[in-house]
Amino acid sequence: MTNIASPDIIYTKVDEAPQLASVSLLPVIQSFASAAGVSVGVKDISLAGRIIAAFPDNLSADQRQADDLAELGELVKNPNANVIKLPNISASAPQLIAAIKELQDKGYAIPDYPENPKTVAEKAIRNRFDAIKGSAVNPVLREGNSDRRAAVAVKNYAMSNPHSMGEWVPDSKTVVSTMSSDDFFSNEKSVTLTAEQAGAARIELVAQDGSITVLKESVSYSAGTVVDATFMSGRALDLFLADQIEQTKAAGVLFSIHLKATMMKVSDPIIFGHAVRVFLQPVFDAFGEKLAASGVNPNSGLGALLDQVADMPEAEEILAAIAAVMADRPALYMVNSDKGITNLHVPSDVIIDASLPALIRAGGKGWGPDGAAADTNCVIPDSSYAPIYDESVEYFKETGAFDPATAGTVQNVGLMAQKAEEYGSHPTTFEIPHDGTVRIVLANGDMSLTHEVVAGDIWRSASTKQAPIEDWVQLAISRQKSEGCQSIFWLDESRAHDAELLKYVTPILAAAAVSDKFQILTPRAATRLSLETIRQGKNSIAVTGNVLRDYLTDLFPILELGTSAKMLSIVKLMNGGGLFETGAGGSAPKHVQQLMQENHLRWDSLGEFCALGESLKFLADTKANDKARVLGRAVDRATQDILDRNKSPRAKVGQTDNRSSHYYFALYWSQALATQNEDQTLIAKFAPIAAALAENESQILEELASNEGSPADLGGYFLTDVQKTEKVMRPSQTLLRILGEL
Incomplete structure (x- = not known):
């Protein structure tokens, strides 16, 4: 050839x-x-x-x-x-x-x-x-890692032709709600692998009788890799969702759930399915076996469920039960009010990094079933990154919307090379089939990453290699030198994964004699400081992990430019x-x-x-x-x-x-x-x-x-x-x- x-x-x-x-x-x-x-x-x-x-x-x-x-x-x-x-x-x-x-x-x-x-x-x-x-x-x-920012021409145009911003009022009922325990954030464990631990590992589920199910036969890790393991309790998730539905109804606002079912293609559709099931709990209590026998999978959303129910012999009875439950529940945030497409219809319809910035830009308002804008309970089950949205909502309640004509800009240097962090976790994410202990058995037999789980829990592991981490820090140093503006590592030392990253970050900054050029802040604190910085017309560089890279390069551009589709996004391949x-x-x-x-x-x-x-x-x-x-x-x-x-x-x-x-x-x-x-x-x-x-x-x-x-x-x-x-x-x-x- x-x-x-x-x-x-x-x-x-x-x-x-x-x-x-x-x-x-x-x-x-x-x-x-x-x-x-x-x-x-x-x-x-x-x-x-x-x-x-x-x-x-x-x-x-x-x-x-x-x-x-x-x-x-x-x-x-x-x-x-x-x-x-x-x-x-x-x-x-x-x-x-x-x-x-x-x-x-x-x-x-x-x-x-x-x-x-x-x-x-x-x-x-x-x-x-x-x-x-x-x-x-x-x-x-x-x-390679990400260098993402507003192009000069785009930023100039946005300042000369500012987009509309919704009005924020102090008594807005819009809130961000998240789990306080038993989620991915709170259950996370993380280690940086030594040369002895590197090599082929396996992920096992050990039942209470000692029998072993191999969830993943061979996972290859190199020395210096940061490996995380965590889980979300299915029972805790259901209790949280049920409580949020009740709180939403009492507050008289819209109910919405915000996930990333496309990127987190194993875990988030399962979480979405929990939301559909809990929202329609009386229906599943009454008809669960028949729905399952007809192939109904709540993970596919309310839209698919309704289509499948329509073909069932009991369609009239079940649809009436669904209508009764929907009438008793809080109103749902809508994807398309005219067509009756709700937040729960399709898992890929409400993607958190697009839906929440748009809602924040609109003054905290979402569209309800009546086609009118309304305050919303924004439910983000896992608390790992919910604080950035919660802090944004609280900040704008206190200060009101800023003016895009005078706002500065937040650039981003994102760690994403070689499937870094959670976005590379798809092959190592599992819905637990039975009670037991999940453990990662490393090449040398070490088992420091273990969790006690029960059937229905969602367990996942992610990894981040040493070379991408080091390249990410060097890219941040280069961008800070070029821009000369405020630069923040969005890392929380109380989070297991971030604590391991900091073991790389701080020595590299010190060796380059630039430690004084960077701040290291939790995502919540970094959100508030960045918003205040750009309100003053100044610029900031957010140095973040992979998920925050994705979230922030929608959040800030949608606030600054009105859209995230016009960003300059350069991946400097390693x-x-x-x-x-x-x-x-x-x-x-x-x-x-x-x-x-x-x-x-x-x-x-x-x-x-x-x-x-x-x-x-x-x-x-x-x-x-x-x-x-x-x-x-x-x-x-x-x-x-x-x-x-x-x-x-x-x-x-x-x-x-x-x-x-x-x-x-x-x-x-x-x-x-x-x-x-x-x-x-x-x-x-x-x-x-x-x-x-x-x-x-x-x-x-x-x-x-x-x-x-x-x-x-x-x-x-x-x-x-x-x-x-x-x-x-x-x-x-x-x-x-x-x-x-x-």
Whole structure:
């Protein structure tokens, strides 16, 4: 086989609105990049693509496709890696099942998802699917730590055009509620492994009669790895939820639960299922056996439950019982009031890092069943990170909302390389089948990580390797030196895991003689100080672990910028390459719905623009391509022009949409290249392109908007038809002709 060189830049094919947008944007990127001798390739990490790659057995030759995620997993370990990563679906079970059905309907012989596998074959199929569920992509690609911040152009625009903020009042009834004992935080144990302890370990459940069930046969740990183990009591969780339901009803506010069922794909769907069951406890008490016999799994949510009940012989009786319980319970926070979709309908519908910042930005208000905004009890069962939201709510009650026009910014340096911390815990998370003792038996026989558990408890272990920790601290030192602003390690010495991290952090800071440049604060204290800092118009760097990286890079941008989709996100890969991420995708499904109904896509590609500029400048450094640097700098100018001239997509038909925004990006990018003086060859190439794009503005915009207001046929949702999608997303032949001239 001929060995074909990898493209200079890899652009990822993903899902939903970001993928549709890339169909429009990629011709612009590839055409412009070619003028600098830069090749841009595509790798498919979409949910549908990953399912197809995982099940080649019964597929025809033309249906099969390579495992692009595995290929990218190797590429990101290469010093020349340069990947632009768009937000992909981190699939919950309902999303995975929906994608499977769509593929089956298209003629792909993909097996059904075994909800309750019994045979060896079913368990093998389930294992393949479980490798696709949740955050399957990010841990593979993130071979480096995170440097995430608002791009200068985006921050400038946000301050000049501040978004609306809800009004906070001191007597707001909105609260954050969390467990005070028997949760993951309180039960956590943590050790840093010695050379003797490193190697192959196993996780066992020892029953009361001494019999041993091996939960995980072989887990490989290297010396210096921080290993954590903890559990959440199922009984304590149920008591907590029942109490919160009663307190919510007494307070007269909305009930909401906030989890991360996509990233924490084993533990959080189970917790979500507990919430569904406890909320409908009288129904399960009366009909539990019949519901179980019909395959009802509360972990899949209220929506799936209602669908399954509708097909049962006892449907009328059970639905009446559900209606009676719902009428007696507190009103639920709604995902979509118009469609009756509640907080408990789908586990992936209410993702904590998107839902809570939006609620805080709105003055503590959530949407109720009546379509009106109301105060809310925000229930976060595990108390590990609940304090950041609790402190934010209390802070704004005391001070009122701040002004985005004058606010500073919180940057983030996040520890996430090589599956660091809880987000890498999926293979070592278990719902306990029977009472006993869970223990990790290390390579030398040590068993310092043990817990007494009972059936129904949720036990998990996570690990963080030494090299990523050290790289994270060095990245923090570098960023602090560059910015010169307040810098805080968000670490709680009373938490077992954080205490182990501090054994690395403090000596490294001391050795670099920068201990005085950093503060070390608990997440609660760091939240208040950071909010007060940015209220004063100053900046702060939050140096955090993986989950807090995820949470804070939504919380602060949504407060400062109105959105987290426009962040500059650079992953400095540990072997020297670069991974450039483009922002969050939480609103993508609603965008796709609008496109399919009205042929108007309001997805904003600003995150892609920011990532592209950094990718090109990084390429210039790694491959000594000065033309790529010129292109990258011109991207920055074009991005600023998009903002300054108000050419970002807007919400309604007839306004600028994603495709017309891409036209203006191409126009401004070409104009920047045609007028810069660094490279006469590029000036000569882009002057006629800029002129042609400007001269044909009316024609191009008319072609782009030719079908707006009418339904758009994409030929699918998870796996769209290529030709139909290109017809929808590339409707201007004039624009394509001009790009072709490059």
